[in-house]
Each structure stands twice: as C-alpha cells, then as structure tokens.
Amino acid sequence: MDENIINSCTVSGKVCSDLKMSHKSYGEGFYTFDIEIRRLSGYMDIIPVTLSERLILNMQIEKGDEVEIIGQLRTYNKMENGKNRLIISVFAREIYRVEDEAASKNPNKVFLEGYICKEPIYRLTPLGREICDIMLAVNRAYNKSDYIPCISWGRNAKYSKILDIGAHVRIIGRIQSRVYKKKYDEDNIENKVAYEVSVLKMESI
Helix, strand or coil: CCHHHHEEEEEEEEECCCCEEEEEECCEEEEEEEEEEECCCCCEEEEEEEEEHHHHCCCCCCCCCEEEEEEEEEEEEEEECCEEEEEEEEEEEEEEECCCHHHCCCCEEEEEEEEECCCCEEEECCCCCEEEEEEEEEEECCCEEEEEEEEEEHHHHHHHCCCCCCCEEEEEEEEEEEEEEEEEECCEEEEEEEEEEEEEEEEEC
16 A cells, blocks of 8 residues: 555645754665644644755755645654653655745645554543544554554544544544643653644544
C-alpha cells in the first residue's frame, strides 16, 4: 500500500525559527525548523518540520518566509532525562513559497489511516465538553510505524471511546500544538508542548 495515501498532510504558515541540521541518513542531510500556523480562532500552532537538503538545493528558506509544505506526519522516540519522549513532526516531501498567509484556503489538513494501538481515554473538560484521546499506529515502509496522538471532540469522542484496540480507522483533521504545565514538585513546574491531530472526521474501515 502507498504510504502517501495512508499518511499525508498539507500545512501553510510562517517559518518561525532558523533551519538547523538535524541528522544525516545514507549521506543525505536533514534540517529541522518550526512553522507557525494560524487557526480560525487566531491561535498560532507552532509545528516542527523536518526536510531533506535536496528540497532546498535551489531555494533559500529563512525565518519569516511564508511556505506551504506537503508531506507526512512522522514520529520517533527521544531520550530526555532518562525517559522516552514521543516526538512528532511534519516530514516534508515538497515545499513551496507562498505570497502571504491568506494565499492558502486550508492551511492545515491531515489525512491518516491506521489502527488504534492503545485503549482510548474518554473524559469531560471542566466545561463539560466530551473529549477522547486516541493513539493511532500508521504503517510505513520497511515494517516501521508512526504512532500519532489524536484527540476527538463531541460526537467523534463518543464514537472513539467504544473503539477496540486494533480497530482500523480513517481520520481527517489538523495537527496542533498545546502548551501544558508539567509539575515535578511544588517548586518545580515546567512548561511543555504536546503535538496531536485534532479529529474533524473519523470512520471505521
């Protein structure tokens, strides 16, 4: 199965950090940077991007540039303070400059097809809104998988909470960033950022 069909995303926004060399794989260099994507509410999602040096051989990408990126969501584990942390980023397959922020009609769209790999966690917000956390395993080539956190709301949350581990689903949504406070003790509280796909549509396969 073509992995582009089961994992694809398009994001548009402003480059908000300098490009940094991340790693090399088979002699090919990869850079990382952050892009800010405006929601309809005005809130800015700050999303990490990874791209190959091959994509920018004939173009200079700098902080402040407006770009559109077509690619996939990728995840990997990173050791921090002796614990594994799941890192999620947009893996660019194509990148283009755009005129300005208004040039993109849909600046943040994600399509995923995968399998529920953890028990869904259903709860109510303090305001009584239904919400459900899902972990979706999306297959990749060479027997690899990306484990992508998703969050559903309202009617989708009701549907998500009854899904069994192993359920095969399709999701359309958007990737978002969320700042939260991690409390280690009374005097040690740290701001952290979580990344997840906010579910707009969901269906079983």
